[in-house]
Amino acid sequence: MKTKMVPMLLTLFTLLLVAAPVAWSAESIHIAVSAPLTGNFAEYGQNWQKAISMAVEWINAAGGIKGRPLEIVYGDSKSDPKDSAALAQKFTSDNRIVAEIGDFSSTASMAAQPIYDRAGMVQLSPTTSHPKWAPGSPWSFGIVGTQAGEGPFMARYAIERLGKKRIAVLHINNDWGIASKEYFVNAATEMGAQVLGVESYFETEKDFTGVLTKLRGLKPELIYVPSFYNEMALISKQREKLGWTDVVVMGPGSLYSPKLLELGGNSVNGLYTSAVFFPNDPRPEVQKFVKGFEAKYKATPNMFAGVAYDAINLMAETIRKVGTDRKAIRDELVKTKNFPGVTGKIAFTERRDVVKDYRHLVVKDGQFTLFDK
Amino acid sequence: MLVPQLINGLTQGSLYALIAIGFVIIFGTMNLVTFAHGEVYMAGAFVGAFAMSLWHLPWFVALVMGMAAAWVLGFLIEKVAFRPLRTAGHMPPLLITIGLSIILKDLAVVLFGAENRPVPSIYEQTVRLAGVQVSVLQLVILGLAGTLFLVLRLVIQGTKIGRAMRATAQDHEAASAMGVNVNRVFSIAFALASCLGGAAGVMIGIYYNAVYPTMGGTAGLKGFAACIFGGLTSIPGAILGGIIIGVVENLTVQFLASGYRDVVAFLVMVIVLVLRPQGLLGRKLKTV
Amino acid sequence: MLELRGVSTRYGPVQVLWEVSLTVGEGELVCLLGGNASGKSTTMKTILGLVHPVRGEVLFRGRPIHRDTPAQVVRAGIAPVLESRRIFPQLTVYENLLMGAYTRTDGPGIRQDIEAVYERFPVLRERRGQLGGTLSGGEQQMLAIARALLARPRLLVMDEPSMGLSPLYVEKTFEVIQDLNRQGIAILLVEQNANMALAIAQRGYVLQTGRIVLADTAQNLVNHPMMRKAYLEL
Ligand SMILES: Nc1ncnc2c1ncn2[C@@H]1O[C@H](COP(=O)(O)OP(=O)(O)O)[C@@H](O)[C@H]1O
Ligand SMILES: [Mg+2]
Numbered sequence: 001m002k003t004k005m006v007p008m009l010l011t012l013f014t015l016l017l018v019a020a021p022v023a024w025s026a027e028s029i030h031i032a033v034s035a036p037l038t039g040n041f042a043e044y045g046q047n048w049q050k051a052i053s054m055a056v057e058w059i060n061a062a063g064g065i066k067g068r069p070l071e072i073v074y075g076d077s078k079s080d081p082k083d084s085a086a087l088a089q090k091f092t093s094d095n096r097i098v099a100e101i102g103d104f105s106s107t108a109s110m111a112a113q114p115i116y117d118r119a120g121m122v123q124l125s126p127t128t129s130h131p132k133w134a135p136g137s138p139w140s141f142g143i144v145g146t147q148a149g150e151g152p153f154m155a156r157y158a159i160e161r162l163g164k165k166r167i168a169v170l171h172i173n174n175d176w177g178i179a180s181k182e183y184f185v186n187a188a189t190e191m192g193a194q195v196l197g198v199e200s201y202f203e204t205e206k207d208f209t210g211v212l213t214k215l216r217g218l219k220p221e222l223i224y225v226p227s228f229y230n231e232m233a234l235i236s237k238q239r240e241k242l243g244w245t246d247v248v249v250m251g252p253g254s255l256y257s258p259k260l261l262e263l264g265g266n267s268v269n270g271l272y273t274s275a276v277f278f279p280n281d282p283r284p285e286v287q288k289f290v291k292g293f294e295a296k297y298k299a300t301p302n303m304f305a306g307v308a309y310d311a312i313n314l315m316a317e318t319i320r321k322v323g324t325d326r327k328a329i330r331d332e333l334v335k336t337k338n339f340p341g342v343t344g345k346i347a348f349t350e351r352r353d354v355v356k357d358y359r360h361l362v363v364k365d366g367q368f369t370l371f372d373k
Numbered sequence: 374m375l376v377p378q379l380i381n382g383l384t385q386g387s388l389y390a391l392i393a394i395g396f397v398i399i400f401g402t403m404n405l406v407t408f409a410h411g412e413v414y415m416a417g418a419f420v421g422a423f424a425m426s427l428w429h430l431p432w433f434v435a436l437v438m439g440m441a442a443a444w445v446l447g448f449l450i451e452k453v454a455f456r457p458l459r460t461a462g463h464m465p466p467l468l469i470t471i472g473l474s475i476i477l478k479d480l481a482v483v484l485f486g487a488e489n490r491p492v493p494s495i496y497e498q499t500v501r502l503a504g505v506q507v508s509v510l511q512l513v514i515l516g517l518a519g520t521l522f523l524v525l526r527l528v529i530q531g532t533k534i535g536r537a538m539r540a541t542a543q544d545h546e547a548a549s550a551m552g553v554n555v556n557r558v559f560s561i562a563f564a565l566a567s568c569l570g571g572a573a574g575v576m577i578g579i580y581y582n583a584v585y586p587t588m589g590g591t592a593g594l595k596g597f598a599a600c601i602f603g604g605l606t607s608i609p610g611a612i613l614g615g616i617i618i619g620v621v622e623n624l625t626v627q628f629l630a631s632g633y634r635d636v637v638a639f640l641v642m643v644i645v646l647v648l649r650p651q652g653l654l655g656r657k658l659k660t661v
Numbered sequence: 662m663l664e665l666r667g668v669s670t671r672y673g674p675v676q677v678l679w680e681v682s683l684t685v686g687e688g689e690l691v692c693l694l695g696g697n698a699s700g701k702s703t704t705m706k707t708i709l710g711l712v713h714p715v716r717g718e719v720l721f722r723g724r725p726i727h728r729d730t731p732a733q734v735v736r737a738g739i740a741p742v743l744e745s746r747r748i749f750p751q752l753t754v755y756e757n758l759l760m761g762a763y764t765r766t767d768g769p770g771i772r773q774d775i776e777a778v779y780e781r782f783p784v785l786r787e788r789r790g791q792l793g794g795t796l797s798g799g800e801q802q803m804l805a806i807a808r809a810l811l812a813r814p815r816l817l818v819m820d821e822p823s824m825g826l827s828p829l830y831v832e833k834t835f836e837v838i839q840d841l842n843r844q845g846i847a848i849l850l851v852e853q854n855a856n857m858a859l860a861i862a863q864r865g866y867v868l869q870t871g872r873i874v875l876a877d878t879a880q881n882l883v884n885h886p887m888m889r890k891a892y893l894e895l
Contacts, residue, residue, distance in 0.1 A: 040487075173632060199630065199631055200630070200631060200632060201631050201632070202631075202632060204587075204591075205631070206489075206581045206583055206585075206588070207385065207581055209381045209384075209385075209623075210378060210381050210382075210622065210623040210626035210627065210631065210634070211626050211631045213374055213377045213378050213381055213623075213626075213627070214374060214378070214626055214627050216374065216377075217374035230488070230489050230583075233489075233491065233582070233583075234489070234581060234582055234583055237494055237582040238581065238582070240494070240497055241494065241496075241497055241499075241508045241510050241511075242377070242499070242506075242508055243498075243499030243506050243508060262491070263489070263491045265491075265494070267494070533759075533763075536752070536756055536759060536760065537760075537763065539749070539751065539752060539756075540749045540752060540756075540760050543749045543750060543751050543752070544747055544749060546711065546743075546747070547743055547747040547748075547749065548749075548760070549711060549731050550709055550711060550731055550735075550741045550743060550747075551731075551735065551760045551761060551763045551764075551808075551812075552731055552732035552734075552735040552736065552763045552764035552812075553731075553732070553760075553763055554730065554732060
């Protein structure tokens with residue numbers, strides 16, 4: 001008897017294991033994701049998709065949400081406001097869908113906002129950082145932090161941690177850059193620093209020699225540069241060539257990218273920045289995510305993967321607590337106070353965005369390192 | 374900061390001038406405008422950038438390669454867009470070069486991606502000259518541009534092909550009757566113009582540390598503006614025009630704001646053209 | 662030496678020459694007369710290879726040249742003095758002369774020939790560094806002729822060399838033409854000024870709307886009633 005039972009049981013087990021993904025007794029819970037899966041921002045959308053798929057796999061492997069599997073309905077918005085609005089129509093009218101994650105850019109998220117608002121469905125964006133976004137509708141949530149939080153953080157970094165009091169600003173001339181500059185300059189002035197001059201450049205600019213020469217004339221100790229890695233690399237190299245070395249360069253977390261190191265080379269050594277997600281962070285939840293991601297995709301996750309991972313986990317956690325009612329999800333989400341995300345603790349303000357805990361970073365020997373002085 | 378700004382302007386302006394001379398040579402000899410000149414400059418810049426960053430060649434080899442590539446591309450463009458349409462008037466070649474410029478730009482996007490491609494830095498040192506800190510790279514660029522102006526002058530003023538180019542520019546039928554192979558002169562003029570554009574492209578890539586597919590757009594426009602500014606058919610005029618645009622831009626950055634640089638540069642150009650419709654060094658009208 | 666056989670030339674759809682035949686013998690001075698727009702310049706351009714005939718042939722010293730490029734025609738020994746001179750206004754006098762020698766590669770020979778034309782036209786030596794455009798009309802005509810001579814031609818094809826010149830220079834131009842002809846250079850002289858042309862030419866042709874309507878000795882042409890009526894009433 002006994003000898004016959006063993007193979008039988010083993011077979012049964014194996015069958016159960018193999019069949020497990022389709023063997024759910026209960027109906028799936030559907031969450032929609034509106035993201036740029038193709039187009040100019042596809043790189044970011046694909047990072048989201050990787051992180052979210054991995055998180056969903058883990059959740060379902062652990063038994064789903066109260067026995068029900070989680071299922072993602074992806075929609076490709078190309079981060080285009082027309083497409084994100086159309087997707088919002090589609091998602092909100094689909095009764096199976098309980099909440100939405102997305103979109104990527106402020107513009108795409110805000111175009112879809114009134115539709116989610118009218119339908120009464122949560123719209124949780126992993127990346128939208130415009131200060132006006134989350135307050136725009138009671139159904140909108142942002143988890144990446146806003147310039148309203150980052151500006152003062154960077155100002156404190158410059159003034160209190162580095163002791164620099166004479167500051168000049170060079171910012172990219174778009175909504176994001178202007179907001180970044182405003183929050184930084186206001187905070188810095190309040191903290192008693194002297195803002196000697198503010199200059200801006202257009203997105204397509206490649207020649208920074210003129211504007212650097214001008215700023216240099218003001219003799220600042222630190223220049224704060226809200227920009228992206230592409231221009232920051234050029235700014236750093238051109239600054240070096242002009243022989244302007246007696247100045248500290250700092251910029252917001254938008255600069256935190258391996259591309260900056262690749263493009264900027266030696267010239268970005270000594271550059272100060274910040275990050276909400278730092279893969280070398282020793283916290284266990286971060287290491288679990290990083291190791292899992294690296295094993296699955298053979299690449300280190302970046303901030304975009306990190307916030308998407310936090311978004312889906314936060315959503316799953318909330319549904320676990322209150323079930324699948326769209327309104328109940330919103331009401332529970334608002335109360336989030338202490339969610340341990342890989343991009344830091346998530347606690348919503350009354351505006352339904354978050355104040356991130358940023359990490360102080362500095363580029364040393366061609367690597368981002370934690371600044372711990 | 375005025376002197377460093379002037380040096381910035383001079384450096385940038387000398388590169389605009391190289392582009393502008395290309396327009397002058399092409400317009401001067403063929404009485405036609407090419408809209409693909411900026412893309413030839415872009416192509417030269419990419420070849421130079423690849424030579425330095427992928428094949429780790431010294432910058433002067435990269436420069437020669439970029440110039441050679443632009444030469445070949447110019448030669449082909451003349452063959453494809455201009456030669457068959459020599460007698461078709463101004464419009465068809467113009468439209469073809471607009472099309473070519475779009476094709477070349479898109480091709481670069483497809484082949485190399487739309488992103489900036491980094492170019493390694495050279496001459497990162499600075500020197501003190503009369504109390505002013507000057508970038509060695511800027512001096513190198515100024516020296517190179519100056520050398521190219523001189524070589525060009527020698528070629529155009531002192532060689533047989535240069536004389537044939539000038540003669541063709543003034544009266545191509547008469548030149549042809551003298552035995553000049555006008556088609557060959559057009560070919561060489563176009564290639565020479567392109568080659569200078571390619572040189573500017575390689576140097577700009579090195580100067581700003583970046584090349585990218587759309588770089589030919591504004592550069593082409595600035596070069597064309599400098600060419601009009603200087604009188605359309607005058608090489609010294611184009612050099613002067615390029616340098617004035619470069620200097621005005623940098624002074625605008627210093628005394629106004631970076632965002633106004635193009636506006637002010639083009640405004641100055643419009644004012645000059647209102648006061649002197651023939652440009653700075655242009656003649657009233659070309660007599661045929 | 663030069664022979665046109667049934668040459669027809671068109672500019673696109675417009676036919677300008679209809680079966681033009683003419684000859685210029687070794688050392689001969691032949692004039693081609695005709696009113697405005699009769700096709701004189703087109704005949705010249707056809708000879709020079711600036712346009713190619715659609716029918717007929719052009720022979721020079723027995724060899725067909727009507728498919729040749731202008732450079733080949735010049736090298737064969739035909740040099741042009743173009744209508745309204747067409748010197749290069751922004752080249753110096755010296756450079757204009759060098760353009761005349763464009764197809765030649767014999768440096769010393771060219772220098773020697775330049776010396777020779779300076780001897781013939783001292784004003785050009787005086788002005789050698791000046792831009793061509795700054796010369797007077799008469800001086801420009803001398804330059805145009807000198808430039809053509811730099812090709813060492815056996816045949817000069819001249820298109821209305823007297824046009825627009827002061828009487829003094831018209832006189833001088835015709836003297837030079839005669840002089841060159843006496844030195845053995847064959848000349849095909851296109852003129853509207855029939856009186857003066859026939860006075861120095863040995864033979865002449867009359868072109869009317871692209872067709873040769875008369876061909877005879879200069880003497881006979883002067884006396885021809887049709888000529889007297891159409892071209893010689895000044
Ligand atoms: N390049 C051209 N294209 C079209 N028609 C032309 C061209 N050159 C001349 N013609 C025409 O050919 C005819 C003969 O011109 P041309 O040979 O210059 O006459 P001529 O020299 O006897 O005055 C004229 O009707 C003229 O309009
Ligand atoms: Mg005529």
